[in-house]
Amino acid sequence: MEPRNRELLAMFSQPVPRYTSYPTAPHFTGDIDGESVAAWIGALKAGQTLSLYVHIPYCDRLCWFCACHTKHTLKYEPIAAYLESLKQEIATVGAMVDGGVRVTALHWGGGSPTMLKPEDMRGLMDCLRAHFHFADDAEISVEMDPNDLDEARYDALAEIGLTRASLGVQDFDEKVQKTINRLQSFEQTAAVIAAMRARGIRSVNCDLLYGLPYQTLETLERTVNDILSLRPDRLALFGYAHVPWMKKHQTLIPEAALPDAEARFEQMTMAGDMLAAAGYQAIGIDHFALADDSLAVAARERRLRRNFQGYTDDGADALIGLGASSISELPQGYWQNMPATGEYRRMAEAGTLAVVRGIGLSQDDRVRGHVIEKIMCDYGFSAAELRARFAAAAEPVIAEARAYARQNPALCRFDPLGFRLEREAFPFARSVAAIFDTYLGVGRGRHSSAV
Missing domain, CATH: 1.10.10.920 (Arc Repressor Mutant, subunit A)
Structure with missing residues (x-):
């Protein structure tokens, strides 16, 4: 490593937030309640725009690197019950939003939204459209786990109006995958991208991680080359966030196998240089996009935004999160829904907002x-x-x-x-x-x- 980079790493060694909000979530308090939030939502006026985030907090396998709010389940019954509560929350919040407010973006995150049965994907989208006014050109994106997908789900995703598929890849090296409990072959990933493109989905995003256990420059180089052969429209290159004090399952990852700060920096730099050489524009600290992608265009035009989903070209006036643990942003402040799914369901089914904490600006x-x-x-x-x-x-x-x-x-x-x-x-x-x-x-x- 060059001495100057080593000097900068030492200078900026203090852990800091990812700044997907300010103030950041640890500073939210119980002072913001449902009454406060209802007033904020009611202040949205006709002509303003809205982005929606829908959280599906279930996975059929637990990836040990993950820091998201999610629960492992091999049964579908908890998911089906959760969806009914989620629909009730959608109805409650939708009734508070002025009918002249248009939804310009929708993102399904998780967990694994692609665990939903095809009929439930359609039902959830029908519910959202029944309670919110969607713009004709609204962007609709869904996070996907290739292990969940089949032809019926591909068809359902296309039918709900999907415009962007987002695939978690992390790393294709088998030793790395086993150590983080995330087995996913290159062939599976390629098949998902091909299926989406065959159905007219115009944008594909792939997420990669550096700083994983047993990851080296050589293994990461192979993964990047494999991904480049698929030519996704966007790529995210995230540094693995090791936060075992917050996510106990990360204790299953051997800390001795994690790259140190210098190795992480070299991995990040190498991968970024490879993506730039392949024609991807660097965006912010961890995103890349082809020059004609809307994210790259927004970056060049200084319209790039950052919210709880990371970098976005979404210029909506407000973001409302739906589902357990989801976070919302309105001009007046932020709030978070109840993370515990059981308590979230009770609140949603009572017809009340599931607000548990927040902060006024x-x-x-x-x-x-x-x-x-x-x-x-x-x-x-x-x-x-x-x-x-x-x-x-x-x-x-x-x-x-x-x-x-x-x-x-x-x-x-x-x-x-x-x-x-x-x-x-x-x-x-x-x-x-x-x-x-x-x-x-x-x-x-x-x-x-x-x-």
Whole structure:
């Protein structure tokens, strides 16, 4: 490793949030309840746009690397019962949303949404369309596990209007897969992509991980080359987040087999260079897309956004999460649904909002949230835009940015256009964004490695 990279790794060694929100979820409190959230939802007006996230918190196998809210089940009965509660929540929330608000994006996440039976996929989509007003060109994406899929499910996904298939791949090396309990062959993955494209799905995303146990530059290189042969439209290259204090099943992963910080950085750099050489545009800290993909276009036009699903070109005014543990974002603040599925079901079936915690935004939160999002998306922010949006509230943050640039001239600059990272600091955008986070270090939040 080059000495400068080693120096930067040491400088930015502190674990920091992924900044899919600001303030981040560890700072949500019970002060936000269903009454607060109902008022926020009711404030959405005709003409505004809405993004929906639907959480299916079940898997038929437990991947040991996963940090998502999910439950392992080999029976379908719990899933069927959960869907009935979910439909009740959809009806409750949908009744609160002004009929003139259009849904422009929908994402099904998990867990494994593709565990749903074909008829339940159609039924869930019918319920959503019955209670929300979907734009004709709404983007509909679904996270997929190739081990769940068959011809009937492929057909159902096409029938619900799917526009983007998102496949978790992680790594194709057999030793790595066994160690993380995620067996999935290249042939399975290729078959899913072919089936989706045969049904007219115009966009395919694949997720890769670096920093996995027993992963090496050689194994990761083979995985990247295999994925490139399938030519997905988008790729995410995430660093494995080892958080066994939060996800106990990660204790099944041998820590001694995990790459150290320098090895992780070298894996990330090698994979990113391979993707760039293959014609993929680097987007933010961990995404790549072909030049004509809408995410790449949004990045070039400085319209890229970041939310709980990561990087997106979704410009909706609000995001509402449906299902256990899902998180929502409205102009007034954030809230999270009850994570425990049993309690979530009780709340949903009672016709009440399943809110368990959240946070209302101060004006300082909004300023800092905008700056953090811009650093994560564009590696900097415009001082003029910040002043235009937030007037005098922007000045303290601008002063902080100016001072940081003065102290770290090799990493960033502050000029009449605003604050901008130098290229060598791009991989450390999370850590630079963290300097504007006034909540960091307060409370019990613990975070994963920044690289």
